[in-house]
Amino acid sequence: VIYKDSLDMNMDDRKMLAKIIMESKDDTFIVVHGTDTMHMSAEFLSEIFEDRKIVFVGAMKPFEIDAIxxxxxxxxxxxxxxxxxxxxxxxxxxxxxxxWKNIQKNTKFGKFEVVS
Structure with a gap:
């Protein structure tokens, strides 16, 4: 619904995403999100929702470059x-x-890693 590079995501975009989730009757959501600011959006939604299952997903390489x-x-x-x-x-x-708190992007190795 937003269709922008995650580096361009701002608080208004995150609020719009929260509003969509809040107004839905569903309790489970998958959010396709750019990896650069995924953790910021995940943190924002975690502060709002205690009664939803929200899964963020993305890719280190754009779909057009590496669909796999x-x-x-x-x-x-x-x-x-x-x-x-x-x-x-x-x-x-x-x-x-x-x-979301247990995983972070490692730009040096081009992947996400579990952190303790």
Whole structure:
């Protein structure tokens, strides 16, 4: 619904995303998001929602350049979202699906990693 580079995402965009989720009757959402500011949007939504399952997903390389990574991550996010039992905000990237606080982007190695 926003269609912009995540570096251009601002608070108004995050508020619009929150409004869409808030007004929905569903409790499970997959948010396709650029990786540069994914953690900022995940943190923002985690402060608002305690009764939703929100899974952020993206790709380190644009779909147009490498469709395999983007497709894999999206498929994994869909499966993870369907199996989720607990509410929360999650990030599904690089073969990991974790609460947003437990995963971060490693730009040096071009992937997301689990952090303790």
């Amino acid at each position: 990574e983007a497709s894999f991550n999206l498929g994994m996010a869909i499966g993870f979202a369907k199996a989720l039992k607990e509410y929360g905000v999650y990030i599904c990237m690089s073969g990991y699906a974790e609460p």
